[in-house]
Amino acid sequence: MSTDQKNKINLVVNSESKPYWEGAAKGQLLIRTCNACGKAHYYPRTICPLCFSEDTAFVEASGNGVIYSYSVTRQAKPPYVIAYVTLDEGVSMLTNIVDCEIDKIHIGQKVRVKFSEAGDGYALPVFTSA
Amino acid sequence: MGINGKAYIVGIYEHPCRAALDKTLPQLHAEIAKGALADAGLSKEDVDGYFCAGDAPGLGPINMIEYMGLNNVRHMDSTETGGSSYIVHVNHAAQAIAAGHCNVALITLAGRPVADAKEGKPVRYYNQQAPDFSFEMPYGPNVTNMYAMCAMRHMHEYGTTSEQLAWIKVAASHHAQYNEHARLRDVVTVEDVVNSPMIADPLHRLDCCVITDGGGGIVMVSPEVAKSLKRTRVKVLGAGEAPKHLAAGQVDLTYSGARWSGPKAFSEAGVTTADIKYASIYDSFTITVLETLEDLGFCKKGEGGKFVSDGNLISGVGKLPFNTDGGGLCNNHPGNRGGMTKVLEAVRQVRGEAHPKVQVRNCDIALAHGTGGLLGSRMGSATVILGNEDA
Numbered sequence: 001m002s003t004d005q006k007n008k009i010n011l012v013v014n015s016e017s018k019p020y021w022e023g024a025a026k027g028q029l030l031i032r033t034c035n036a037c038g039k040a041h042y043y044p045r046t047i048c049p050l051c052f053s054e055d056t057a058f059v060e061a062s063g064n065g066v067i068y069s070y071s072v073t074r075q076a077k078p079p080y081v082i083a084y085v086t087l088d089e090g091v092s093m094l095t096n097i098v099d100c101e102i103d104k105i106h107i108g109q110k111v112r113v114k115f116s117e118a119g120d121g122y123a124l125p126v127f128t129s130a
Numbered sequence: 131m132g133i134n135g136k137a138y139i140v141g142i143y144e145h146p147c148r149a150a151l152d153k154t155l156p157q158l159h160a161e162i163a164k165g166a167l168a169d170a171g172l173s174k175e176d177v178d179g180y181f182c183a184g185d186a187p188g189l190g191p192i193n194m195i196e197y198m199g200l201n202n203v204r205h206m207d208s209t210e211t212g213g214s215s216y217i218v219h220v221n222h223a224a225q226a227i228a229a230g231h232c233n234v235a236l237i238t239l240a241g242r243p244v245a246d247a248k249e250g251k252p253v254r255y256y257n258q259q260a261p262d263f264s265f266e267m268p269y270g271p272n273v274t275n276m277y278a279m280c281a282m283r284h285m286h287e288y289g290t291t292s293e294q295l296a297w298i299k300v301a302a303s304h305h306a307q308y309n310e311h312a313r314l315r316d317v318v319t320v321e322d323v324v325n326s327p328m329i330a331d332p333l334h335r336l337d338c339c340v341i342t343d344g345g346g347g348i349v350m351v352s353p354e355v356a357k358s359l360k361r362t363r364v365k366v367l368g369a370g371e372a373p374k375h376l377a378a379g380q381v382d383l384t385y386s387g388a389r390w391s392g393p394k395a396f397s398e399a400g401v402t403t404a405d406i407k408y409a410s411i412y413d414s415f416t417i418t419v420l421e422t423l424e425d426l427g428f429c430k431k432g433e434g435g436k437f438v439s440d441g442n443l444i445s446g447v448g449k450l451p452f453n454t455d456g457g458g459l460c461n462n463h464p465g466n467r468g469g470m471t472k473v474l475e476a477v478r479q480v481r482g483e484a485h486p487k488v489q490v491r492n493c494d495i496a497l498a499h500g501t502g503g504l505l506g507s508r509m510g511s512a513t514v515i516l517g518n519e520d521a
Contacts, residue, residue, distance in 0.1 A: 006269075006270030007270070009264075009267045009268040011264045011268065012258050012259075012263055012264045013264070016261075017264060017265075021264075040379070041378035041379050042265075042376075042378065042379035043261065043262055043265040043379075045261070049378040050378055068283065068381060068383075069279040069280070069282045069283040069286070069383055070279060070282060071275040071278035071279045071282055071330045071331050071332075071333075072328075072330065072331045073270065073272070073274070073275050073329075073330050074327075074328045074329060074330065074331065075327075075329055075330075076270070080270055082269055082270055082271060082275045082276075082279065083279070084279065084381050084383070086381070090379070090380075091378070091379025091380070092376075092379050092380070092381035093265070093379065094265065094266045094269050094271065094507070095269055096269050096270070107282065107283065107286045118268060124268050124269075126269075
């Protein structure tokens with residue numbers, strides 16, 4: 001089933017997301033926070049989706065989180081794990097769990113960010129067992 | 131201004147084909163329009179409102195109105211919320227009719243994913259300009275694994291089991307055996323479902339809906355026009371629509387937008403879950419049904435697994451007959467969009483024209499609900515409540 005395969009995606013890097021992807025290329029996971037309401041959000045936006053302030057900035061996340069939910073796409077070759085990871089900073093992000101024994105992955109598992117090559121010098125934040 | 135009693139469904143049509151190798155997409159729309167208007171006893175010249183969604187080619191209403199030769203359209207709507215669009219359209223058509231913007235509204239859906247795949251046409255690609263694109267697509271989300279994560283979390287929080295989810299498919303299959311057009315007509319057991327191949331944990335192949343071509347159409351009219359027609363009319367009692375999304379990273383996959391669209395529809399209709407004799411529930415996957423039933427209030431949050439078990443959704447057996455046409459799980463999911471067929475079977479039930487083996491007795495009030503987009507990220511939810519003339 002070709003639709004189950006994980007296809008290579010070319011990132012769309014634009015003025016709003018460029019710092020995020022440049023950070024990832026340097027091994028940093030950046031999240032956007034709002035100086036007006038003090039809250040982090042994900043994915044990063046210029047105008048805070050929580051309070052609509054324009055006073056937002058990227059900050060480096062700890063890179064630690066826990067698995068909120070996950071699924072193994074069994075029909076893909078090789079199978080891969082998609083997940084939402086809740087970062088210590090309180091936001092959840094879609095990602096992959098890598099370099100783990102697939103059948104031991106579980107909700108609540110502590111994970112740590114790492115970066116996989118994403119083409120054009122960019123990198124993709126993924127997570128592995130902490 | 132509410133819509134309760136302001137508009138009626140007087141014509142429906144479900145295309146009988148499930149693979150449309152010899153038909154074009156606009157042709158399917160036109161065949162469906164013809165079928166729905168014939169059912170209503172109206173002609174294309176009567177149509178003064180036209181509604182379609184993202185499945186319609188080109189600029190949607192503009193191209194389709196030209197192709198079909200609809201000469202008298204004065205109200206158009208191309209609201210796109212994925213598979214729930216057509217339930218939103220029922221709401222919007224009722225609003226437009228109530229406001230006097232049109233008197234005869236036509237809604238069409240068509241799709242040919244089976245034929246497109248056989249012809250080697252590329253799968254429709256998610257819009258690269260969507261702001262979430264690069265933050266999600268590189269991780270390999272697909273329809274199945276994004277719903278699977280909802281099931282995984284629901285199981286974690288509430289102890290829901292694969293066997294409980296399987297009961298939803300079992301009920302759909304019991305109904306589909308009587309539908310001569312259903313894509314899958316074999317009755318399956320809980321064991322069949324949980325022993326079918328794992329697609330994306332914890333969803334098995336039989337937790338997933340079918341992929342089919344075809345489509346469907348609806349004709350809605352003002353009360354005055356409805357009274358002039360011979361066809362049994364079905365009253366729109368209430369409707370609700372709501373977006374749900376990832377909330378800036380405060381992700382909760384255990385509920386759907388039905389949490390908000392449902393109460394609005396019930397309130398407008400002036401009824402409660404206890405009044406619903408039949409429910410069409412969007413069933414892209416078994417988990418979609420389970421979360422929706424909880425969110426609509428048919429049972430408490432977390433108790434969906436228990437609610438759907440032991441045949442409770444089977445007509446003539448359980449307390450809440452659902453998807454008596456076989457639903458998307460067994461009958462039809464045309465163009466990967468199941469909202470239209472949900473309305474069609476609810477109309478058949480209120481008319482008393484469902485298959486005799488699955489017709490609910492005294493079905494005066496029915497509900498149809500759609501979930502468009504992805505339960506695992508962002509969706510458009512829509513609920514409509516329909517009734518007979520006395521409801």
